[in-house]
Amino acid sequence: MDEFFAYLLQFGSLNPQQLALIASKTTPLVLSKDAYFLEAGHVSRRVGFLLEGVLRICYYSKQGDEITRNFIDEMHLTTDLRGLEYGLASPEYVQAVTDCRLLVFAKHDWDELAHTIVGWSEMVHKMTSKHLREKLARISPMVSQDATTRYQEFLDNYPQLANRIPLSYLASFLGITPSSLSRIRKNIR
Template sequence: MDDFLAYLLQFGSLNHQQLDLIASKATPLFLLKEAYFLEAGQVTRRVGFVLEGVLRICYYNNQGQEITRNFIDELHLATDLRGLEYGLTSAEYVQAVTDCRLLVFTKRDWDELGNTIVGWRDILHQVTTKHLREKLARISPLVSQDATTRYLEFLENYPQLANRIPLAHLASFLGITPSSLSRIRKNIR
């Protein structure tokens, strides 16, 4: 819990009473590797904060291929913000890539925090902005670079993820086949 509270305090001030309220709303959750935190077709009813492990966001394209869109590692929130806010069903899956330990808040408790804590929405806005910047920094190179450069840049920018993600998921994220990724890895050694 301390990790989550320290994380929030980067974005704003909270007093002891507010921190205690936040702590009282959190429930620990352990997800085994390959278990789902959220499945497509479900309405998002919780927010998770990753304490340990890696999740991935994935979907199936119109050819039935599984596509990894993003990864969520430690000290990041995991939810479908649009679905949480508007009660829409998710078009994507959030799946554990490794065994994961999370703190989870129900939508009801998350909303209660927003209605009770002055400045909560400002803190969440800053958190969301930070995550969007990170996401854009991770995704933008995928559009304009060749596969080798994308892989090398991924290794440089996210060394903590490279050895924790199965090659098939990393290849999907990079927009290449697993065999292409294997060749790239072999050629750069």
């Protein structure tokens, strides 16, 4: 819980009573590798904070190919905002790449925090904005880069993820085939 409190306090101040309320609303969750935090077609009714492990956000293309859109590592939130805020079914899956440990808030508890803690909504807005900036920084440059550059930049920017995720997921994220990624890795060594 201390890790989550340290994370929250980056975005605003909370007194001991508020921290106790937040702690009372969390439930620990262990996800085994390959288990889903959220499945496509379901409405997200919870928010998770990843304490340990790696999650991926993925979907299936019209051709049936599995596409990895993003990775989530420790000290980040995960949810589907469209579902949480508007009750819309998620078009994507959130799947454990490794065994994961999370703190989870049910939607009604998350909403209660917004109604009870002055400044909570502003803190959530700051968290969401930070994660959006990180996601854009990870994805935006990839559009105009060749595959080798995309892979090298991924290694440079996210070295803690490179050895924790299967090559097939990384290849999908980079927009290349696993065999192309193997060739790139061989040429870089």
